Amino acid sequence: xxxxxxxxxxxxIFVIIGALIGVxxxxxxxxxxxxxxxxxxxxxxxxxxxxxxxxxxxxQYVMYFGVDFTTTEGKKLLSTVxxxxxxxxxxxxxxxxxxxxxxxxxxxxxxxxxYKEIEKQFSTKLQFEMALAQYGLNPSTFKKEIKKxxxxxxxxxxxxxxxxxxxxxxxxxxxxxxxxxxxxxxxxVSIILIKDEKRAKEVVKEIREQKISFxxxxxxxxxxxxxxxxxxxxxxxxxxxxxxxxxxxxxxxPLNQVSNPIKTDKGYYITNVSEIKEAxxxxxxxxxxxxxxxxxxxxxxxxxxxxxxxxxxxxxxERDFSDRDIWMNLWRKLIKFQxxxxxxxxxxxxxxxxxx
Numbered sequence: 001x002x003x004x005x006x007x008x009x010x011x012x013i014f015v016i017i018g019a020l021i022g023v024x025x026x027x028x029x030x031x032x033x034x035x036x037x038x039x040x041x042x043x044x045x046x047x048x049x050x051x052x053x054x055x056x057x058x059x060q061y062v063m064y065f066g067v068d069f070t071t072t073e074g075k076k077l078l079s080t081v082x083x084x085x086x087x088x089x090x091x092x093x094x095x096x097x098x099x100x101x102x103x104x105x106x107x108x109x110x111x112x113x114x115y116k117e118i119e120k121q122f123s124t125k126l127q128f129e130m131a132l133a134q135y136g137l138n139p140s141t142f143k144k145e146i147k148k149x150x151x152x153x154x155x156x157x158x159x160x161x162x163x164x165x166x167x168x169x170x171x172x173x174x175x176x177x178x179x180x181x182x183x184x185x186x187x188x189v190s191i192i193l194i195k196d197e198k199r200a201k202e203v204v205k206e207i208r209e210q211k212i213s214f215x216x217x218x219x220x221x222x223x224x225x226x227x228x229x230x231x232x233x234x235x236x237x238x239x240x241x242x243x244x245x246x247x248x249x250x251x252x253x254p255l256n257q258v259s260n261p262i263k264t265d266k267g268y269y270i271t272n273v274s275e276i277k278e279a280x281x282x283x284x285x286x287x288x289x290x291x292x293x294x295x296x297x298x299x300x301x302x303x304x305x306x307x308x309x310x311x312x313x314x315x316x317x318e319r320d321f322s323d324r325d326i327w328m329n330l331w332r333k334l335i336k337f338q339x340x341x342x343x344x345x346x347x348x349x350x351x352x353x354x355x356x
Contacts, residue, residue, distance in 0.1 A: 025334060032327035037353055038086060039318040040093040047328075047353055054085040059136050082354070086319060087312070092148065094311045099151045102158060106150040114146050115139075123226060159307055160300025170291045174284050181282040184239065187251060188275035190214055190232035193224035195267035204270055207258050214258065214272050223267065236277060246271065321353045328353075 036044035058081050061067040068074045099105075122128035132142050174181070192214070194200040203221050206212050212220070215231030222228040239247060246262050250271040253259055261268035323329075332350045339347045 028327060028330045028334065032325075032331040032351075035325050035327050037320055038089060039316075040090045041097070041315050043093050043097060045089050045093060050085065050089060050353065053089050054081060056136055057081050057085045057088065063134075086317070090315060090317050091308055091312055094308065094315060095148075095152055095155060098311075099155050102155070104151060104154045104158065106147050106154070110150055111143050111146050114150065115143055118146075156297075156300050156304040160296075160303040163296060163299040163303060165292050165295045165299070169295055170288055171284065173291050173295060174287060178281065181287050183277075183280050183282065185279040186236040186238050186277040187273050188236050188277075189234045189242075189250060190218065190272045190274065191224060191227055191234060191246075192218045192222040192232050192270040193267050194221060194261070194270070195223055197261060197263070197268050200261035200268035200270060204258055204261060207270075217270075232272075236275075323352055 033048040034046045037047045037050050038045035058069065058078075061077065061081060062069070067077060069078065119125070119128050122131065129139065132138060137145065192200075192203060194203060199221070203217055207214055207217050215233070218228060218230075218232030222232055224232070227234060234241075239251070241247075242250065243264055245264060246269050249259050249262050250273060253271065253273050255276070256272065256274055259269075259271045261270055323332075328351070335350055
């Protein structure tokens, strides 16, 4: 056998050994992440689910309350974060188990439909995904949250199915919350943004001389990226949507008349109003279905929350954050071995379930 063949076989052996080691490391990591650290009525919650929930709750404290967890006061709140994380996971496990028991399901088409409905509320896909990232989510994890939400909604409807709403309750709600049914005056506005005043005046002249339509002018000349491709169309807007200096002129324009260039700090706006909807208050008879739905949801929510709290109090909840399981021990040994080759200043703490 030639020397070249020997080296080839040795290389193949090393490749196989390397692949097996890689598979073994991946297996240990998977087992470590999926080791049950919480049990709710004997139903398991994995280490990775707990850590994800802990991070989500912690991030909410940072976002909504400005908590700095590196400070002494912030560190004192970590125990509260842990308890909230455990309670949230336990309650979801109770909900999930109850939906299975009752045969409540959510289809993939329902999840996709809800996902697309929410996505449409954003101007671009990038804006939508950036909004998800702010909450520590991506499209995949957000769909999981949607599934949880839909399952919960169906269970709430089932548990609160005996709740009713009376006519008097609906009328009382309407009178006490009439402001919710007030619709302000709305204007169907189109805009063109041009940064150069001289060019803006030329575009106004073109439109007024009917050499080009307002929509085509917006597509051709506008420097507003959000409306350019839509022919400048903003849809129906009410007072407070645009800058005051733009609204002052735009909302006094006769229908279908083009404004002179309006100076702003972004450039010169050319505006047009094609329709106006007068302000009105939705009559009770038209508001009634939405009012009934609102009150019914509130009643069912109260019944459901009472049921869930009772189930949570009765539940047998066990937790093990000691990290003594074989998979965490093996993972830590691998990390320790890896860090032998690191400088002291770049070594990181060994992984753990709990954050201190």
